Amino acid sequence: MFEPTSHEANLLARASVDQCVKCTICETQCPVMAVTPLFAGPKFVGPQAERFRHGESVDHTLDYCSSCGTCTLVCPQGVKIAELNSVARAAMKRDHMPPRDRLISRTTLMGQAMRPIAPLANAALRAAPVRVLAEKIAGIHRDAAMPVSSGQPFHAWWAKHQPAPTAGPAGTVIFFHGCAGDYFEVATSIQAVEVLERLGFNVLVPKQGCCGMALQSNGLYDTARAWVRRLVADLEKAPQDLVIVSTAGSCQGMLKHEAREIMGVEDESLQAIGTRTRDICEFLLEKIEAGQLNFGVKRLDVTVTYHAPCQLKGQGMGQPAVELLRLIPGVTVVESGATCCGIAGTYGFKKEKYEIAKAVGQPLFDKVKEVNPKLALCDTETCRWQIRQHTGAQVEHPIYLLHKALGLS
Amino acid sequence: MRQLSADVVVIGGGTTGVGVVRDVAMRGYKAILLDRADLAQGTSGRFHGLLHSGGRYVVTDPLSGTECAEENAILGHIQAGAIERTGGLFFTLPGDPDPDWGDKFLAGAATAKVPVEEIEPSRALKLEPRMNPTAERVFRVEDGSVDGWQLAWSAAASAKQYGAQILTYTKATEITTAGGRVTGVRATDAKTGEDVTIDCGFVLNCAGPWAGGVAAMAGCEPVAVVPGRGIMIAADRFTNVVLNLCVKPADGDIIVPCHGVSIIGTTDVKADDPDHLPIPADEVQKMLDAGEKLAPGFRQQRLLHVWTGARPLIKDDRVAASDTRHMSRGMAVVDHSTRDGLKGLLTIGGGKLTTYRLMAEHIVDAMEDQTGDHHPCRTAEEPCPGHEPGRYFALNHRLKEREADRLSDQIICECELMSRTMFTDLLKEQPNATLDDLRRQLRLGMGPCQGGFCSSRAAGLAFEEGAIDIERATGLLRLFLTNRWYGLWPVLNGQQVAQAALDDWILQGLLDIGHLPAQTKEVI
Numbered sequence: 043m044f045e046p047t048s049h050e051a052n053l054l055a056r057a058s059v060d061q062c063v064k065c066t067i068c069e070t071q072c073p074v075m076a077v078t079p080l081f082a083g084p085k086f087v088g089p090q091a092e093r094f095r096h097g098e099s100v101d102h103t104l105d106y107c108s109s110c111g112t113c114t115l116v117c118p119q120g121v122k123i124a125e126l127n128s129v130a131r132a133a134m135k136r137d138h139m140p141p142r143d144r145l146i147s148r149t150t151l152m153g154q155a156m157r158p159i160a161p162l163a164n165a166a167l168r169a170a171p172v173r174v175l176a177e178k179i180a181g182i183h184r185d186a187a188m189p190v191s192s193g194q195p196f197h198a199w200w201a202k203h204q205p206a207p208t209a210g211p212a213g214t215v216i217f218f219h220g221c222a223g224d225y226f227e228v229a230t231s232i233q234a235v236e237v238l239e240r241l242g243f244n245v246l247v248p249k250q251g252c253c254g255m256a257l258q259s260n261g262l263y264d265t266a267r268a269w270v271r272r273l274v275a276d277l278e279k280a281p282q283d284l285v286i287v288s289t290a291g292s293c294q295g296m297l298k299h300e301a302r303e304i305m306g307v308e309d310e311s312l313q314a315i316g317t318r319t320r321d322i323c324e325f326l327l328e329k330i331e332a333g334q335l336n337f338g339v340k341r342l343d344v345t346v347t348y349h350a351p352c353q354l355k356g357q358g359m360g361q362p363a364v365e366l367l368r369l370i371p372g373v374t375v376v377e378s379g380a381t382c383c384g385i386a387g388t389y390g391f392k393k394e395k396y397e398i399a400k401a402v403g404q405p406l407f408d409k410v411k412e413v414n415p416k417l418a419l420c421d422t423e424t425c426r427w428q429i430r431q432h433t434g435a436q437v438e439h440p441i442y443l444l445h446k447a448l449g450l451s
Numbered sequence: 452m453r454q455l456s457a458d459v460v461v462i463g464g465g466t467t468g469v470g471v472v473r474d475v476a477m478r479g480y481k482a483i484l485l486d487r488a489d490l491a492q493g494t495s496g497r498f499h500g501l502l503h504s505g506g507r508y509v510v511t512d513p514l515s516g517t518e519c520a521e522e523n524a525i526l527g528h529i530q531a532g533a534i535e536r537t538g539g540l541f542f543t544l545p546g547d548p549d550p551d552w553g554d555k556f557l558a559g560a561a562t563a564k565v566p567v568e569e570i571e572p573s574r575a576l577k578l579e580p581r582m583n584p585t586a587e588r589v590f591r592v593e594d595g596s597v598d599g600w601q602l603a604w605s606a607a608a609s610a611k612q613y614g615a616q617i618l619t620y621t622k623a624t625e626i627t628t629a630g631g632r633v634t635g636v637r638a639t640d641a642k643t644g645e646d647v648t649i650d651c652g653f654v655l656n657c658a659g660p661w662a663g664g665v666a667a668m669a670g671c672e673p674v675a676v677v678p679g680r681g682i683m684i685a686a687d688r689f690t691n692v693v694l695n696l697c698v699k700p701a702d703g704d705i706i707v708p709c710h711g712v713s714i715i716g717t718t719d720v721k722a723d724d725p726d727h728l729p730i731p732a733d734e735v736q737k738m739l740d741a742g743e744k745l746a747p748g749f750r751q752q753r754l755l756h757v758w759t760g761a762r763p764l765i766k767d768d769r770v771a772a773s774d775t776r777h778m779s780r781g782m783a784v785v786d787h788s789t790r791d792g793l794k795g796l797l798t799i800g801g802g803k804l805t806t807y808r809l810m811a812e813h814i815v816d817a818m819e820d821q822t823g824d825h826h827p828c829r830t831a832e833e834p835c836p837g838h839e840p841g842r843y844f845a846l847n848h849r850l851k852e853r854e855a856d857r858l859s860d861q862i863i864c865e866c867e868l869m870s871r872t873m874f875t876d877l878l879k880e881q882p883n884a885t886l887d888d889l890r891r892q893l894r895l896g897m898g899p900c901q902g903g904f905c906s907s908r909a910a911g912l913a914f915e916e917g918a919i920d921i922e923r924a925t926g927l928l929r930l931f932l933t934n935r936w937y938g939l940w941p942v943l944n945g946q947q948v949a950q951a952a953l954d955d956w957i958l959q960g961l962l963d964i965g966h967l968p969a970q971t972k973e974v975i
């Protein structure tokens with residue numbers, strides 16, 4: 043139970059529950075419900091169960107909700123179903139949070155801990171006995187896609203980086219890479235900086251911590267709030283009139299709307315940062331379409347699946363990556379048409395959810411294998427790990443293709 | 452023609468009658484209860500849902516206050532499962548008509564021995580964030596909410612354990628007498644038309660607002676029962692504590708959270724006929740305004756249903772018949788032996804649902820005064836079947852049950868989390884029930900969609916189970932939807948309109964219920 047006057051209690055009590063007319067549309071789209079009877083689905087777990095959640099938490103299977111947000115996106119009545127589920131989960135976990143959920147929620151910690159001995163850590167994480175132990179003790183499935191830590195974090199690369207000669211004429215931007223972009227998906231962050239500089243931007247990279255997304259999706263709101271506030275303070279240290287360009291597909295959603303809508307962080311600074319934050323593809327597409335950039339790309343003959351992650355869809359900007367990549371001659375982008383890859387942040391890491399997450403992503407994995415088994419594109423880190431794990435394909439941020447087309451790799 | 456016999460016949464299966472038949476049976480009498488319809492579908496199913504702490508009466512009627520406080524505790528012992536211990540708040544507002552009411556309230560509570568604690572408004576707002584934030588003084592009391600149907604059915608189950616017979620859908624038509632004594636009751640089975648005669652030495656008239664007519668069946672001078680009509684409006688639940696204005700009892704001064712709804716009420720207007728109680732639009736508006744005062748924003752809540760009931764107040768010559776509010780709430784037992792020279796008939800009226808057990812004790816004591824037998828009343832000590840002292844109802848109970856069985860059982864009514872087995876089990880016990888009868892015990896169709904989804908499922912299921920034929924299925928479905936609609940349209944606005952439109956598309960557009968074959972006879 044939350045303090046009755048808290049944001050969480052308020053969200054739950056808010057009229058949103060009352061908007062539901064039971065049309066069942068959300069149930070037809072929920073990717074988890076489609077693959078397992080264990081999850082009762084968004085209508086039941088969301089607005090219906092919420093009417094009965096007075097007192098102690100009794101419906102523990104609500105934890106099967108992956109928080110992908112698809113239900114909120116499709117509800118014609120504006121019920122904040124996924125948000126209700128998140129808050130109800132936070133209420134439920136308040137007193138009995140599995141230590142596993144605390145551990146995998148701390149992306150930076152995991153990255154930092156693994157870095158100094160990255161090859162070792164990676165090997166250890168992949169080694170069967172260690173993973174069996176991890177499953178037993180921590181509840182992390184032995185086969186779950188684990189991030190691969192790079193030897194050198196992005197911030198170390200950046201410290202030595204010299205701006206390309208092309209940087210400058212298009213103006214200055216702040217680059218937001220998120221903590222996965224610092225420790226795990228380092229190549230993406232480097233590619234993004236090089237693309238931005240090639241297209242004429244001066245790039246600033248202020249020191250930046252974790253947005254707290256994984257903590258939030260695991261119901262650890264208090265810490266998550268502190269983390270997102272700290273990130274806002276970090277980003278504010280850079281000049282405040284600049285656009286913040288992001289490759290961290292889900293973390294940008296945290297800044298744009300989730301911190302406020304789910305955790306009730308009402309903060310002018312957060313709002314200002316959220317407003318200034320732009321997805322890198324959306325930002326570049328807009329500039330190119332306005333004719334403001336010298337967009338000299340070479341032909342790339344490639345057909346590739348692009349999967350729009352749930353978290354990106356929830357930001358309500360369409361699929362800018364698809365339009366951006368289609369500007370490259372020779373590139374055929376096939377939209378995955380799949381709702382969700384299954385991983386949903388840290389959901390698919392958990393041993394009781396691993397198989398579900400795999401089943402959720404199966405249509406997507408099949409599509410990748412059919413279209414191009416070697417390469418696929420997706421904007422968020424954990425989704426890329428999941429697709430890599432289950433298809434064996436190289437899965438990259440869309441910026442990877444642009445980097446190639448610009449002759450940078 | 453059915454011929455039965457008993458020591459005592461109880462007429463009326465509201466909470467009063469059920470409490471009476473339980474008491475009579477526990478004292479060792481052979482008892483039969485008759486209701487012309489289902490149990491607790493009269494006033495006892497159309498009330499406000501408040502388990503009084505007594506707070507409401509501490510200034511104007513302290514004896515009632517004391518009785519409520521005592522009975523409140525007793526019901527927690529014998530029928531805890533029908534009660535939610537929400538707690539209650541009485542609060543004063545700036546500009547209240549009597550600025551000293553708060554002090555009178557505290558003093559009255561002390562006299563009436565009603566537990567009251569004055570608390571800081573800020574603390575009260577933590578208990579119930581939707582309380583009017585301008586409250587000046589706040590008093591915390593032991594108000595709760597109570598399910599009249601569960602109360603009645605479990606008391607009936609207890610009575611049956613003591614050998615009582617409960618005959619629903621059996622309407623008393625005549626009380627036979629000979630030589631200044633009651634000799635029996637004639638009745639008609641409403642479902643089959645069969646005549647029923649019961650030989651008995653005593654009749655206890657517990658017909659609530661209909662008690663005047665029942666007394667007349669014995670040829671007595673009419674007992675003037677003044678039905679005091681009141682309306683109540685249920686919003687989807689948004690409060691968890693009973694909210695009361697701390698003023699002299701008036702219209703629309705309480706919001707009760709009960710099951711999945713928060714109920715505002717009520718009004719009090721003299722009615723002529725308890726079978727035809729209107730829901731005037733101006734009273735609806737008055738309640739919505741009152742709701743705004745108790746919990747600002749009330750008008751924006753999703754309103755689900757409105758209903759009306761009539762208080763069974765026995766006419767008291769000291770006040771004008773048109774002003775029923777200020778009559779004593781105290782119960783009145785009319786002894787027809789002194790009044791009409793007829794032995795073996797007592798009529799009871801007044802009271803409250805909270806004090807139903809005490810009313811029963813009084814009338815059965817009065818009966819024994821007349822017969823000269825004396826047995827102790829034990830209804831306060833023994834919990835009713837299915838209830839354990841202190842094991843109160845909580846809103847999340849059904850959620851917990853569905854969490855346990857949802858993989859093996861279907862959910863038929865989604866809004867109220869009613870499973871298929873709950874429905875089919877009760878249907879087996881009561882194969883002649885209407886969907887509304889089943890609703891009262893299972894809450895079928897009482898949530899936000901108001902039967903839009905579950906009603907056709909329920910009718911289909913009853914048919915599939917072989918309990919009813921196709922014509923009855925159609926008839927029951929129509930009747931149920933008509934009754935739901937009757938309580939919905941006077942408050943239909945805002946969010947509920949979208950629901951009504953969707954329900955209409957499903958029921959008319961998809962299922963074409965309007966064009967199902969017409970009924971050849973009335974569905975009961």
Ligand SMILES: Cc1cc2nc3c(=O)[nH]c(=O)nc-3n(C[C@H](O)[C@H](O)[C@H](O)COP(=O)(O)OP(=O)(O)OC[C@H]3O[C@@H](n4cnc5c(N)ncnc54)[C@H](O)[C@@H]3O)c2cc1C
Nearest residue numbers: 463465466467487493494495499501623659681762804805
């Ligand atoms: C608007 C309103 C709000 C109220 N709110 C509250 C509250 O919040 N808390 C509280 O404690 N009390 C409340 N009350 C009071 C309480 O509801 C009543 O006092 C109580 O329900 C009366 O029960 P009863 O059994 O006497 O009457 P009823 O429940 O009306 O029972 C009478 C029964 O007699 C049957 N009958 C009639 N004629 C015949 C016949 N010829 N043969 C066989 N059966 C017959 C009827 O079918 C009916 O079932 C409220 C009352 C009203 C009107």
Ligand code: SF4
Nearest residue numbers: 062063065066068117
């Ligand atoms: S889509 Fe929205 S309105 Fe429809 S059932 Fe789901 S929550 Fe309710």
Ligand code: SF4
Nearest residue numbers: 072107108110111113
């Ligand atoms: S957030 Fe995703 S998994 Fe959870 S209920 Fe909604 S659609 Fe289903």
